Amino acid sequence: MTNTDDSALRPTRQRRAVVAALQECGEFRSAQEIHEVLRAAGDNVGLSTVYRALQALADAGQVDMLRSEAGEAVYRHCSDSHHHHLVCRTCGRTVEVEGPAVETWTRAVADEHGFTDVSHTLEIFGTCASC
Amino acid sequence: MTNTDDSALRPTRQRRAVVAALQECGEFRSAQEIHEVLRAAGDNVGLSTVYRALQALADAGQVDMLRSEAGEAVYRHCSDSHHHHLVCRTCGRTVEVEGPAVETWTRAVADEHGFTDVSHTLEIFGTCASC
DNA sequence: ATCGGAATGAGAATCATTGTCAAGTCGAGC
């Protein structure tokens, strides 16, 4: 809608660093954690910048954002297609899962009650085999 | 499990007030909002107390807690059975919905990947007919 | 190389939530 597509995200050193960190890590990480990682790696990136980069990436759909059970925003580099997450609440290991039936169901339920412009959030938390 | 059931929640004036406010309201409200409502009604209840009461009620399963899109914890008095919510993002109207298939599916997916001690969150947001 | 606008960063500011601890309240037993 409001996405003019010429949103023009300038590929700066800092943004590249954030993207790289997310790709290397593979799990959901908070802005603060990413900031730590970058700092540890010698990349000096301001905390505000990390927050801004992550939000921009999330808005652009290049990363997934969800809230941990503690309520913090955590980010992860994911595949493009719509999917949900099965997350280990101990080690953070994440499995992308798809549930066509769930998508269908949510839409049906929303229709049934006259709701339009529907979106949904679904996350599964658990303890993985190795934890 | 850890629930000894003799959890003994003393029914104090403040806790009663919080419960009453939730029941009257019927929609998801934040701790701060409940605090406002009580204060406006002349019931003087400390903010900390409201937070504690809501957490206790949520733990006891007497109210549902979820995070608004802004990330704040919001509470609502709900039926006992496990269910999810279809929430109007304009007026806040809430419909409780049940999806046995979803429950089954989440458990199956978790099992399949060796996850145990599984929980899940599922909320549907949309615009209701009158909005 | 230059210019304008976008991006950065250090720190302050905000805001929900939690912790602290002395004072108040409940209710079982006398």
Next chain:
DNA sequence: GCTCGACTTGACAATGATTCTCATTCCGAT
């Protein structure tokens, strides 16, 4: 009805994530 100890409360400080501010810096088209 009165007492005592345990549970609760509340005013305020403390925490911690996130956002804001704004002067400085960087990007990239000209």
